Amino acid sequence: MKLQKLLQILFVSGSTWIIVMNAAIAAATPSGREREDLHSQIVTGEIANLNELKLPATTAKMLVQTPTNSPNTGEAIAITSVKANPSEKGVEIILETTLGDKLQVANRSTGNNFVADITGGQLRLASGEAFTFRSEKPLVGITEITVTNSDANTVRVTVVGEKALPAVELFDDNAGLIFAVASTEVATQPPQKPPASEKPATQTPQETPTAQPDDPIELVVTGELSGYRVPNTTTGTRTDTPLRDIPQSIQIVPQEVLRDQQVTRLDDALRNVAGVIAEFNAGPAVYYKIRGFGVADNSLLRDGLPDPGVGDSVELANVERIEVLKGPASVLFGLGSPGGSINIVTKRPLSEPFYEVDASIGSYSFYRGAIDFSGPLNESKTALYRFNAAYRNSGSFIDFSNSESLSLSPVVSLAIGERTKLTLGVDYIETRDSGKGFGVPTVGTIFPNPNGKIPRNRNLTEPTDNVDGTTVRAGYELEHKFNDNWSLTNAFRYGSRSYYSTETRPDSLDADNRTISRSFSIYDNKFTSYTLTTNVVGKFSTGSIKHQLLFGVDLNRSIGAVPRYASGDAAPIDIFNPIYGQPSGPFTFEASNKAATDSFGIYLQDQIALTEKLKVLLGARFDGFRQNSQDFIANTESSQSDSALSPRFGIVYQPIPPVSLYASYISSFTPARGTFLFGANLDTLFEPERGRQFEVGVKADLNDRLSATLALYDLTRTNVLVTDPNNEDFQIQTGEQNSRGVELSLAGEILPGWNISAGYAYTDARITKDTTFDVGSRLESVPDHSFNVWTTYEIQKGDLKGLGFGLGLFFVGDRPGNLQNTYDIPSYLRTDASIFYKRDRFQVGLNFKNLFDREYSEIGYFGGRVGYGQPFTVQGTVSLQF
Known part of the structure; x- marks a missing residue:
């Protein structure tokens, strides 16, 4: 036991020291904003490998005119996430990968379209699942930005200009590859600050893009996101909606947390959710309380449909993530618990x-x-x-x-x-x-x-x-x-x-404090x-005014x-x-x-x-x-019915x-x-x-x-x-x-x-x-x-x-x-x-x-x-x- 305690103390001390030191080193490392210019490395005839480039990226026209090295022949490198961050000139599309220096980029233009083919890469989550990225009208003059798997060894980035070829710069960063896309208005004229009294004219989406350079980017992602942060959910609205747009608290335990903790039981996963605790109830299962109230069978959902009667028989092998909606959800899912x-x-x-x-092996x-x-x-x-x-x-x-x-x-x-x-x-x-x-x-x-x-x-x-x-x-x-x-x-x-x-269950303790009935x-x-x-x-x-309407029957x-x-x-x-x-x-x-319970909801x-x-x-x-x-024992029958508007x-x-x-x-x-x-x-x-x-x-x-x-x-x-x-x-x-x-x-x-x-x-x-x-x-x-x-x-x-x-x-x-x-x-x-x-x-x-x-x-x-x-x-x- 003394050896066990010593090992435990050494483990915590060593782990804490390494975490703190590496975090400090990471904090001191220059950020992606401090990367060097790539321009001086562009030579006539080919683009250098990303690990050889020293200075900022290139514009779309320069990249289009430049051929690239031969494709990679090895196994495709995983690009595990695509993010969009607003920038001073427009938006940065970040293709997250730790092996960006091994990727090669071929570029071309077709009309107003800038196309970059990244050879040797694949959009693939940490779980191995493929996904795609699409942002519609993210900037003035930009109709669409997409990132997709073109084939088994190529990722294609497409930026569609509304009236002209977009201005795009390429950066190589520790986080991966970054495509900086500028608004065509920013690219074609010097930036001008409008008078304080002026306001942009209201225009419909069919006529011109409504997004401005500093507006949030609306993403459409097919597949599951990696990491500890999940930005969108369908649990709160039955539509794919950003969490920040839902007026109710929702907490998600994503795949990355389940894997890092090696969780195999639902109760272990729910320890990561504030306000959720396990409680015992009659039957063979453990049940849960949310915000102090028990979660009944009809508030256990699977892919948005009621999954009653399962208790703790939830096997997590086929589970991507767990989403917990705090408070009542009857409007969406029908007859459910208020917790x-x-x-x-x-x-x-x-x-x-x-x-x-x-394969896992453990104690006991x-x-x-x-x-x-x-x-x-x-x-x-x-x-x-x-x-x-x-x-x-x-x-x-x-x-x-x-x-x-x-x-x-x-x-x-x-x-x-x-x-x-x-x-x-x-x-x-x-x-x-x-x-x-x-x-x-x-x-x-x-x-x-x-x-x-x-x-x-x-x-x-x-x-x-x-x-x-x-x-x-x-x-x-x-x-x-x-x-x-x-x-x-x-x-x-x-x-x-x-x-x-x-089952045999203990009941009450006798007066001798050792015999239990x-x-x-x-x-x-x-x-x-x-x-x-x-x-x-x-x-x-x-x-x-924009609407997203949902109508349904259960x-x-x-x-x-x-x-x-x-x-x-x-x-x-x-x-x-x-x-x-x-x-x-x-x-x-x-x-x-x-x-037998029959229910109907609209x-x-x-x-x-x-x-x-x-x-x-x-x-x-x-x-x-x-x-x-x-x-059946008393040989009696009874029935009741009720209805409610929620x-x-x-x-x-x-x-x-x-x-x-x-x-x-x-x-x-x-x-x-x-x-x-x-x-x-x-x-x-x-x-x-x-x-x-x-x-x-x-x-x-x-x-x-x-x-x-x-x-x-x-x-x-x-x-x-x-x-x-x-x-x-x-x-x-x-x-x-x-x-x-x-x-x-x-x-x-x-x-x-x-x-x-x-x-x-x-x-x-x-x-x-x-x-x-x-x-x-x-x-x-x-x-x-x-x-x-x-x-x-x-x-x-x-x-x-x-x-x-x-x-x-x-x-x-x-x-x-x-x-x-x-x-x-x-x-x-x-x-x-x-x-x-x-x-x-x-x-x-x-x-x-x-x-x-x-x-x-x-x-x-x-x-x-x-x-x-x-x-x-x-x-x-x-x-x-x-």
């Missing part, structure tokens, strides 16, 4: 061949293998595929607790003509959990026990307990573009989640869902069935000297029921740009549902392009469904839950590298479902709860190679009206304060290029263990770390969780029990692309 929604965005087929194999017999294969199925690339598969087998620090899972996820995308695309996908997941722990008493963990401290590996269930689950999804997405402004999307998904469990149950649960959604998106203008059917649930008393056990395998008593309670949304600085979001949705339920309003003001001030109001509406349709007596239907939220905030994009959001909110919900204090297998409905708080998030790149993802949440969540619990009581498992910081630094130059280090801090404050507020679960600070090496298509890494082996209680259970957090663990991963 927020979790949208799992999956990987899509690629147009270029991509093959990746991952953790083994995992995964493959990610993708590419075209025909020469014309109209048929693409992607196949993800993963197998995991792991033990646990908890005695005789094991977990095993297998997932298979094939996807096929078909181009049907130039304007229509059909995507077909299937997921199949099998899980098996053995000896799943249900926590240990607070007396002996949080509070002293005269018999001693309960060890954190203690399991008070039985080695024979099992939970076997199967999840199946199948569906399609059909996209059709009528023209550049109008499109239609139709999607369908079938989902099935079934599990059969035999237990119960035994068998649970057969089946959940099936059908979702069909159709929406139309259109862009148009009314005078100078149809949903879900069936939750419990063929059999039975429970009885199990033999008590000594928590300090457990003897397993004692016989259980007879079943004393049985239940069998089924509930919604309308308008994103209105009144001016370049002032934007309004208006939306409304009408929902109706009907539930039919059967209690409005949404938001406003965004951008005093300068990188900063957005916003305010919004939104409401939610959702019925009880599935397992928790009934109360404990199985004959009382729950009322629909309703919610409403007010939110104000500030969003900022700092140098197109860092994004920050500060949000203040007030969220109220009524008819809340909570665990029945007399029976953890059922729920009861309380009156009203309120959550108000402050959230701060930060994500992106501080310096080249230095990335950060951080968040802080202050959450004051309390009962405001109730007949069962005291008004003013804090909501269980919700800390007042929590924060997360994860940062990595990767060396950019020299012999150690590709070597990197990561450091993470995760803090959760004191939180109530129950709604009665009889005890608090203590706060904790967990430290994680990593060391990795990335080189071309090879990556190897070591990840350390709970680096200082801090003993803490992570989660609260029914009946005054807590679950220990993981002790010090190590996980090693090797990834190979070919």
Whole structure:
């Protein structure tokens, strides 16, 4: 143990020193603005290689007249990102790559078009996925700028001038290749400052470009972005919208963070989101709270469609990123929880061949293998595929607790003509959990026990307990573009989640403080869902006001069935000297029921740009549902129906392009469904839950590298479902709860190679009206304060290029263990770390969780029990692309 502690201290000290020193060196390195002029290196007959050039770039006409060296014959170099930054003369298009000196540029002109072919390169994300870049009318006199893969070994940059050949300069920078594009007005006449009283004339987009040199650039990117910062999302509006234009807080865990942390479970990924915590609930899964309120099944989304009944059976092998929408989302996604929604965005087929194999091994017999294969199925690339598969087998620090899972996820995308695309996908997941722990008493963990401290590996269930689950999804997405402004999307998904469990659960501790009573149950649960959604998106203008209109219809059917649930008393056990395998008593309670919920929703949304600085979001949705339920034991049937109109309003003001001030109001509406349709007596239907939220905030994009959001909110919900204090297998409905708080998030790149993802949440969540619990009581498992910081630094130059280090801090404050507020679960600070090496298509890494082996209680259970957090663990991963 002393050696282990020494290694841990040395690791943190060394990593911190290297991160600080390299960051300091990077900060002292001249920026791209200080690069040397390329002009003196242009000679008649050829352009020198970029690594030989000393001085600024060249204009388009000079480059057009100059031939280039012979093409590269080696493997294509990845250009991992394309960015657009405003400049004094126009805009700079940055093609990010660490091997820019090995690329060669051939240039030509066709009419008013400047074309540069970059030989030896490919637009390819860190994940291997190809993408394209397009900016429409970014400057006066410039119609369009595109960056695309011309073939398997060439990237083409095209700048289309409106009336003349554009002026383009080429720079070689540490970040990659930079094309500086000037406005044709800037290029053809000396710059003139207009009088203060003059204003540009209002012109329609059809006549002349509306963008000015300092305006923000509107990007259209096909594929996924790399890095810690994701600028656009569809989760907040169901349209591809910049985060800064959405008047609601959204936080994204991108692929780069998932890879750097080597995340394999959803709960580990969500540690990176401010205000999200895991909570225990009945059944085989871990569920989550956002802004103090539980996320119900119908607020778990996959590619924007409801994905109910999955719990923690989310395999991340085919996940591109995780998007968390804070607050109600009923206007977009229908019957959902007011706390927020979790949208799992999956990987899509690629147009270029991509093959990746991952292998991981870690503490407590953790083994995992995964493959990610993708590419075209025909020469014309109209048929693409992607196949993800993963197998995991792991033990646990908890005695005789094991977990095993297998997932298979094939996807096929078909181009049907130039304007229509059909995507077909299937997921199949099998899980098996053995000896799943249900926590240990607070007396002996949080509070002293005269018999001693309960060890954190203690399991008070039985080695024979099992939970076997199967999840199946199948569906399609059909996209059709009528023209550049109008499109239609139709999607369908079938989902099935079934599990059969035999579980022994600890209950209350006897007066001797060492004997605990237990119960035994068998649970057969089946959940099936059908979702069909159709929406139309259109862009148009009314005078100078721009609109993006969304109209859609959703149809949903879900069936939750419990063929059999039975429970009885199990033999008590000594928590300090457990003897397993004692016989259980007879079943004393049985239940069998089924509930079907049919819902219909119609919604309308308008994103209105009144001016370049002032934007309004208006939306409304009408929902109706009907539930039919059967209690097979009592031989009774019942039904209920309801409907609601859910409005949404938001406003965004951008005093300068990188900063957005916003305010919004939104409401939610959702019925009880599935397992928790009934109360404990199985004959009382729950009322629909309703919610409403007010939110104000500030969003900022700092140098197109860092994004920050500060949000203040007030969220109220009524008819809340909570665990029945007399029976953890059922729920009861309380009156009203309120959550108000402050959230701060930060994500992106501080310096080249230095990335950060951080968040802080202050959450004051309390009962405001109730007949069962005291008004003013804090909501269980919700800390007042929590924060997360994860940062990595990767060396950019020299012999150690590709070597990197990561450091993470995760803090959760004191939180109530129950709604009665009889005890608090203590706060904790967990430290994680990593060391990795990335080189071309090879990556190897070591990840350390709970680096200082801090003993803490992570989660609260029914009946005054807590679950220990993981002790010090190590996980090693090797990834190979070919």
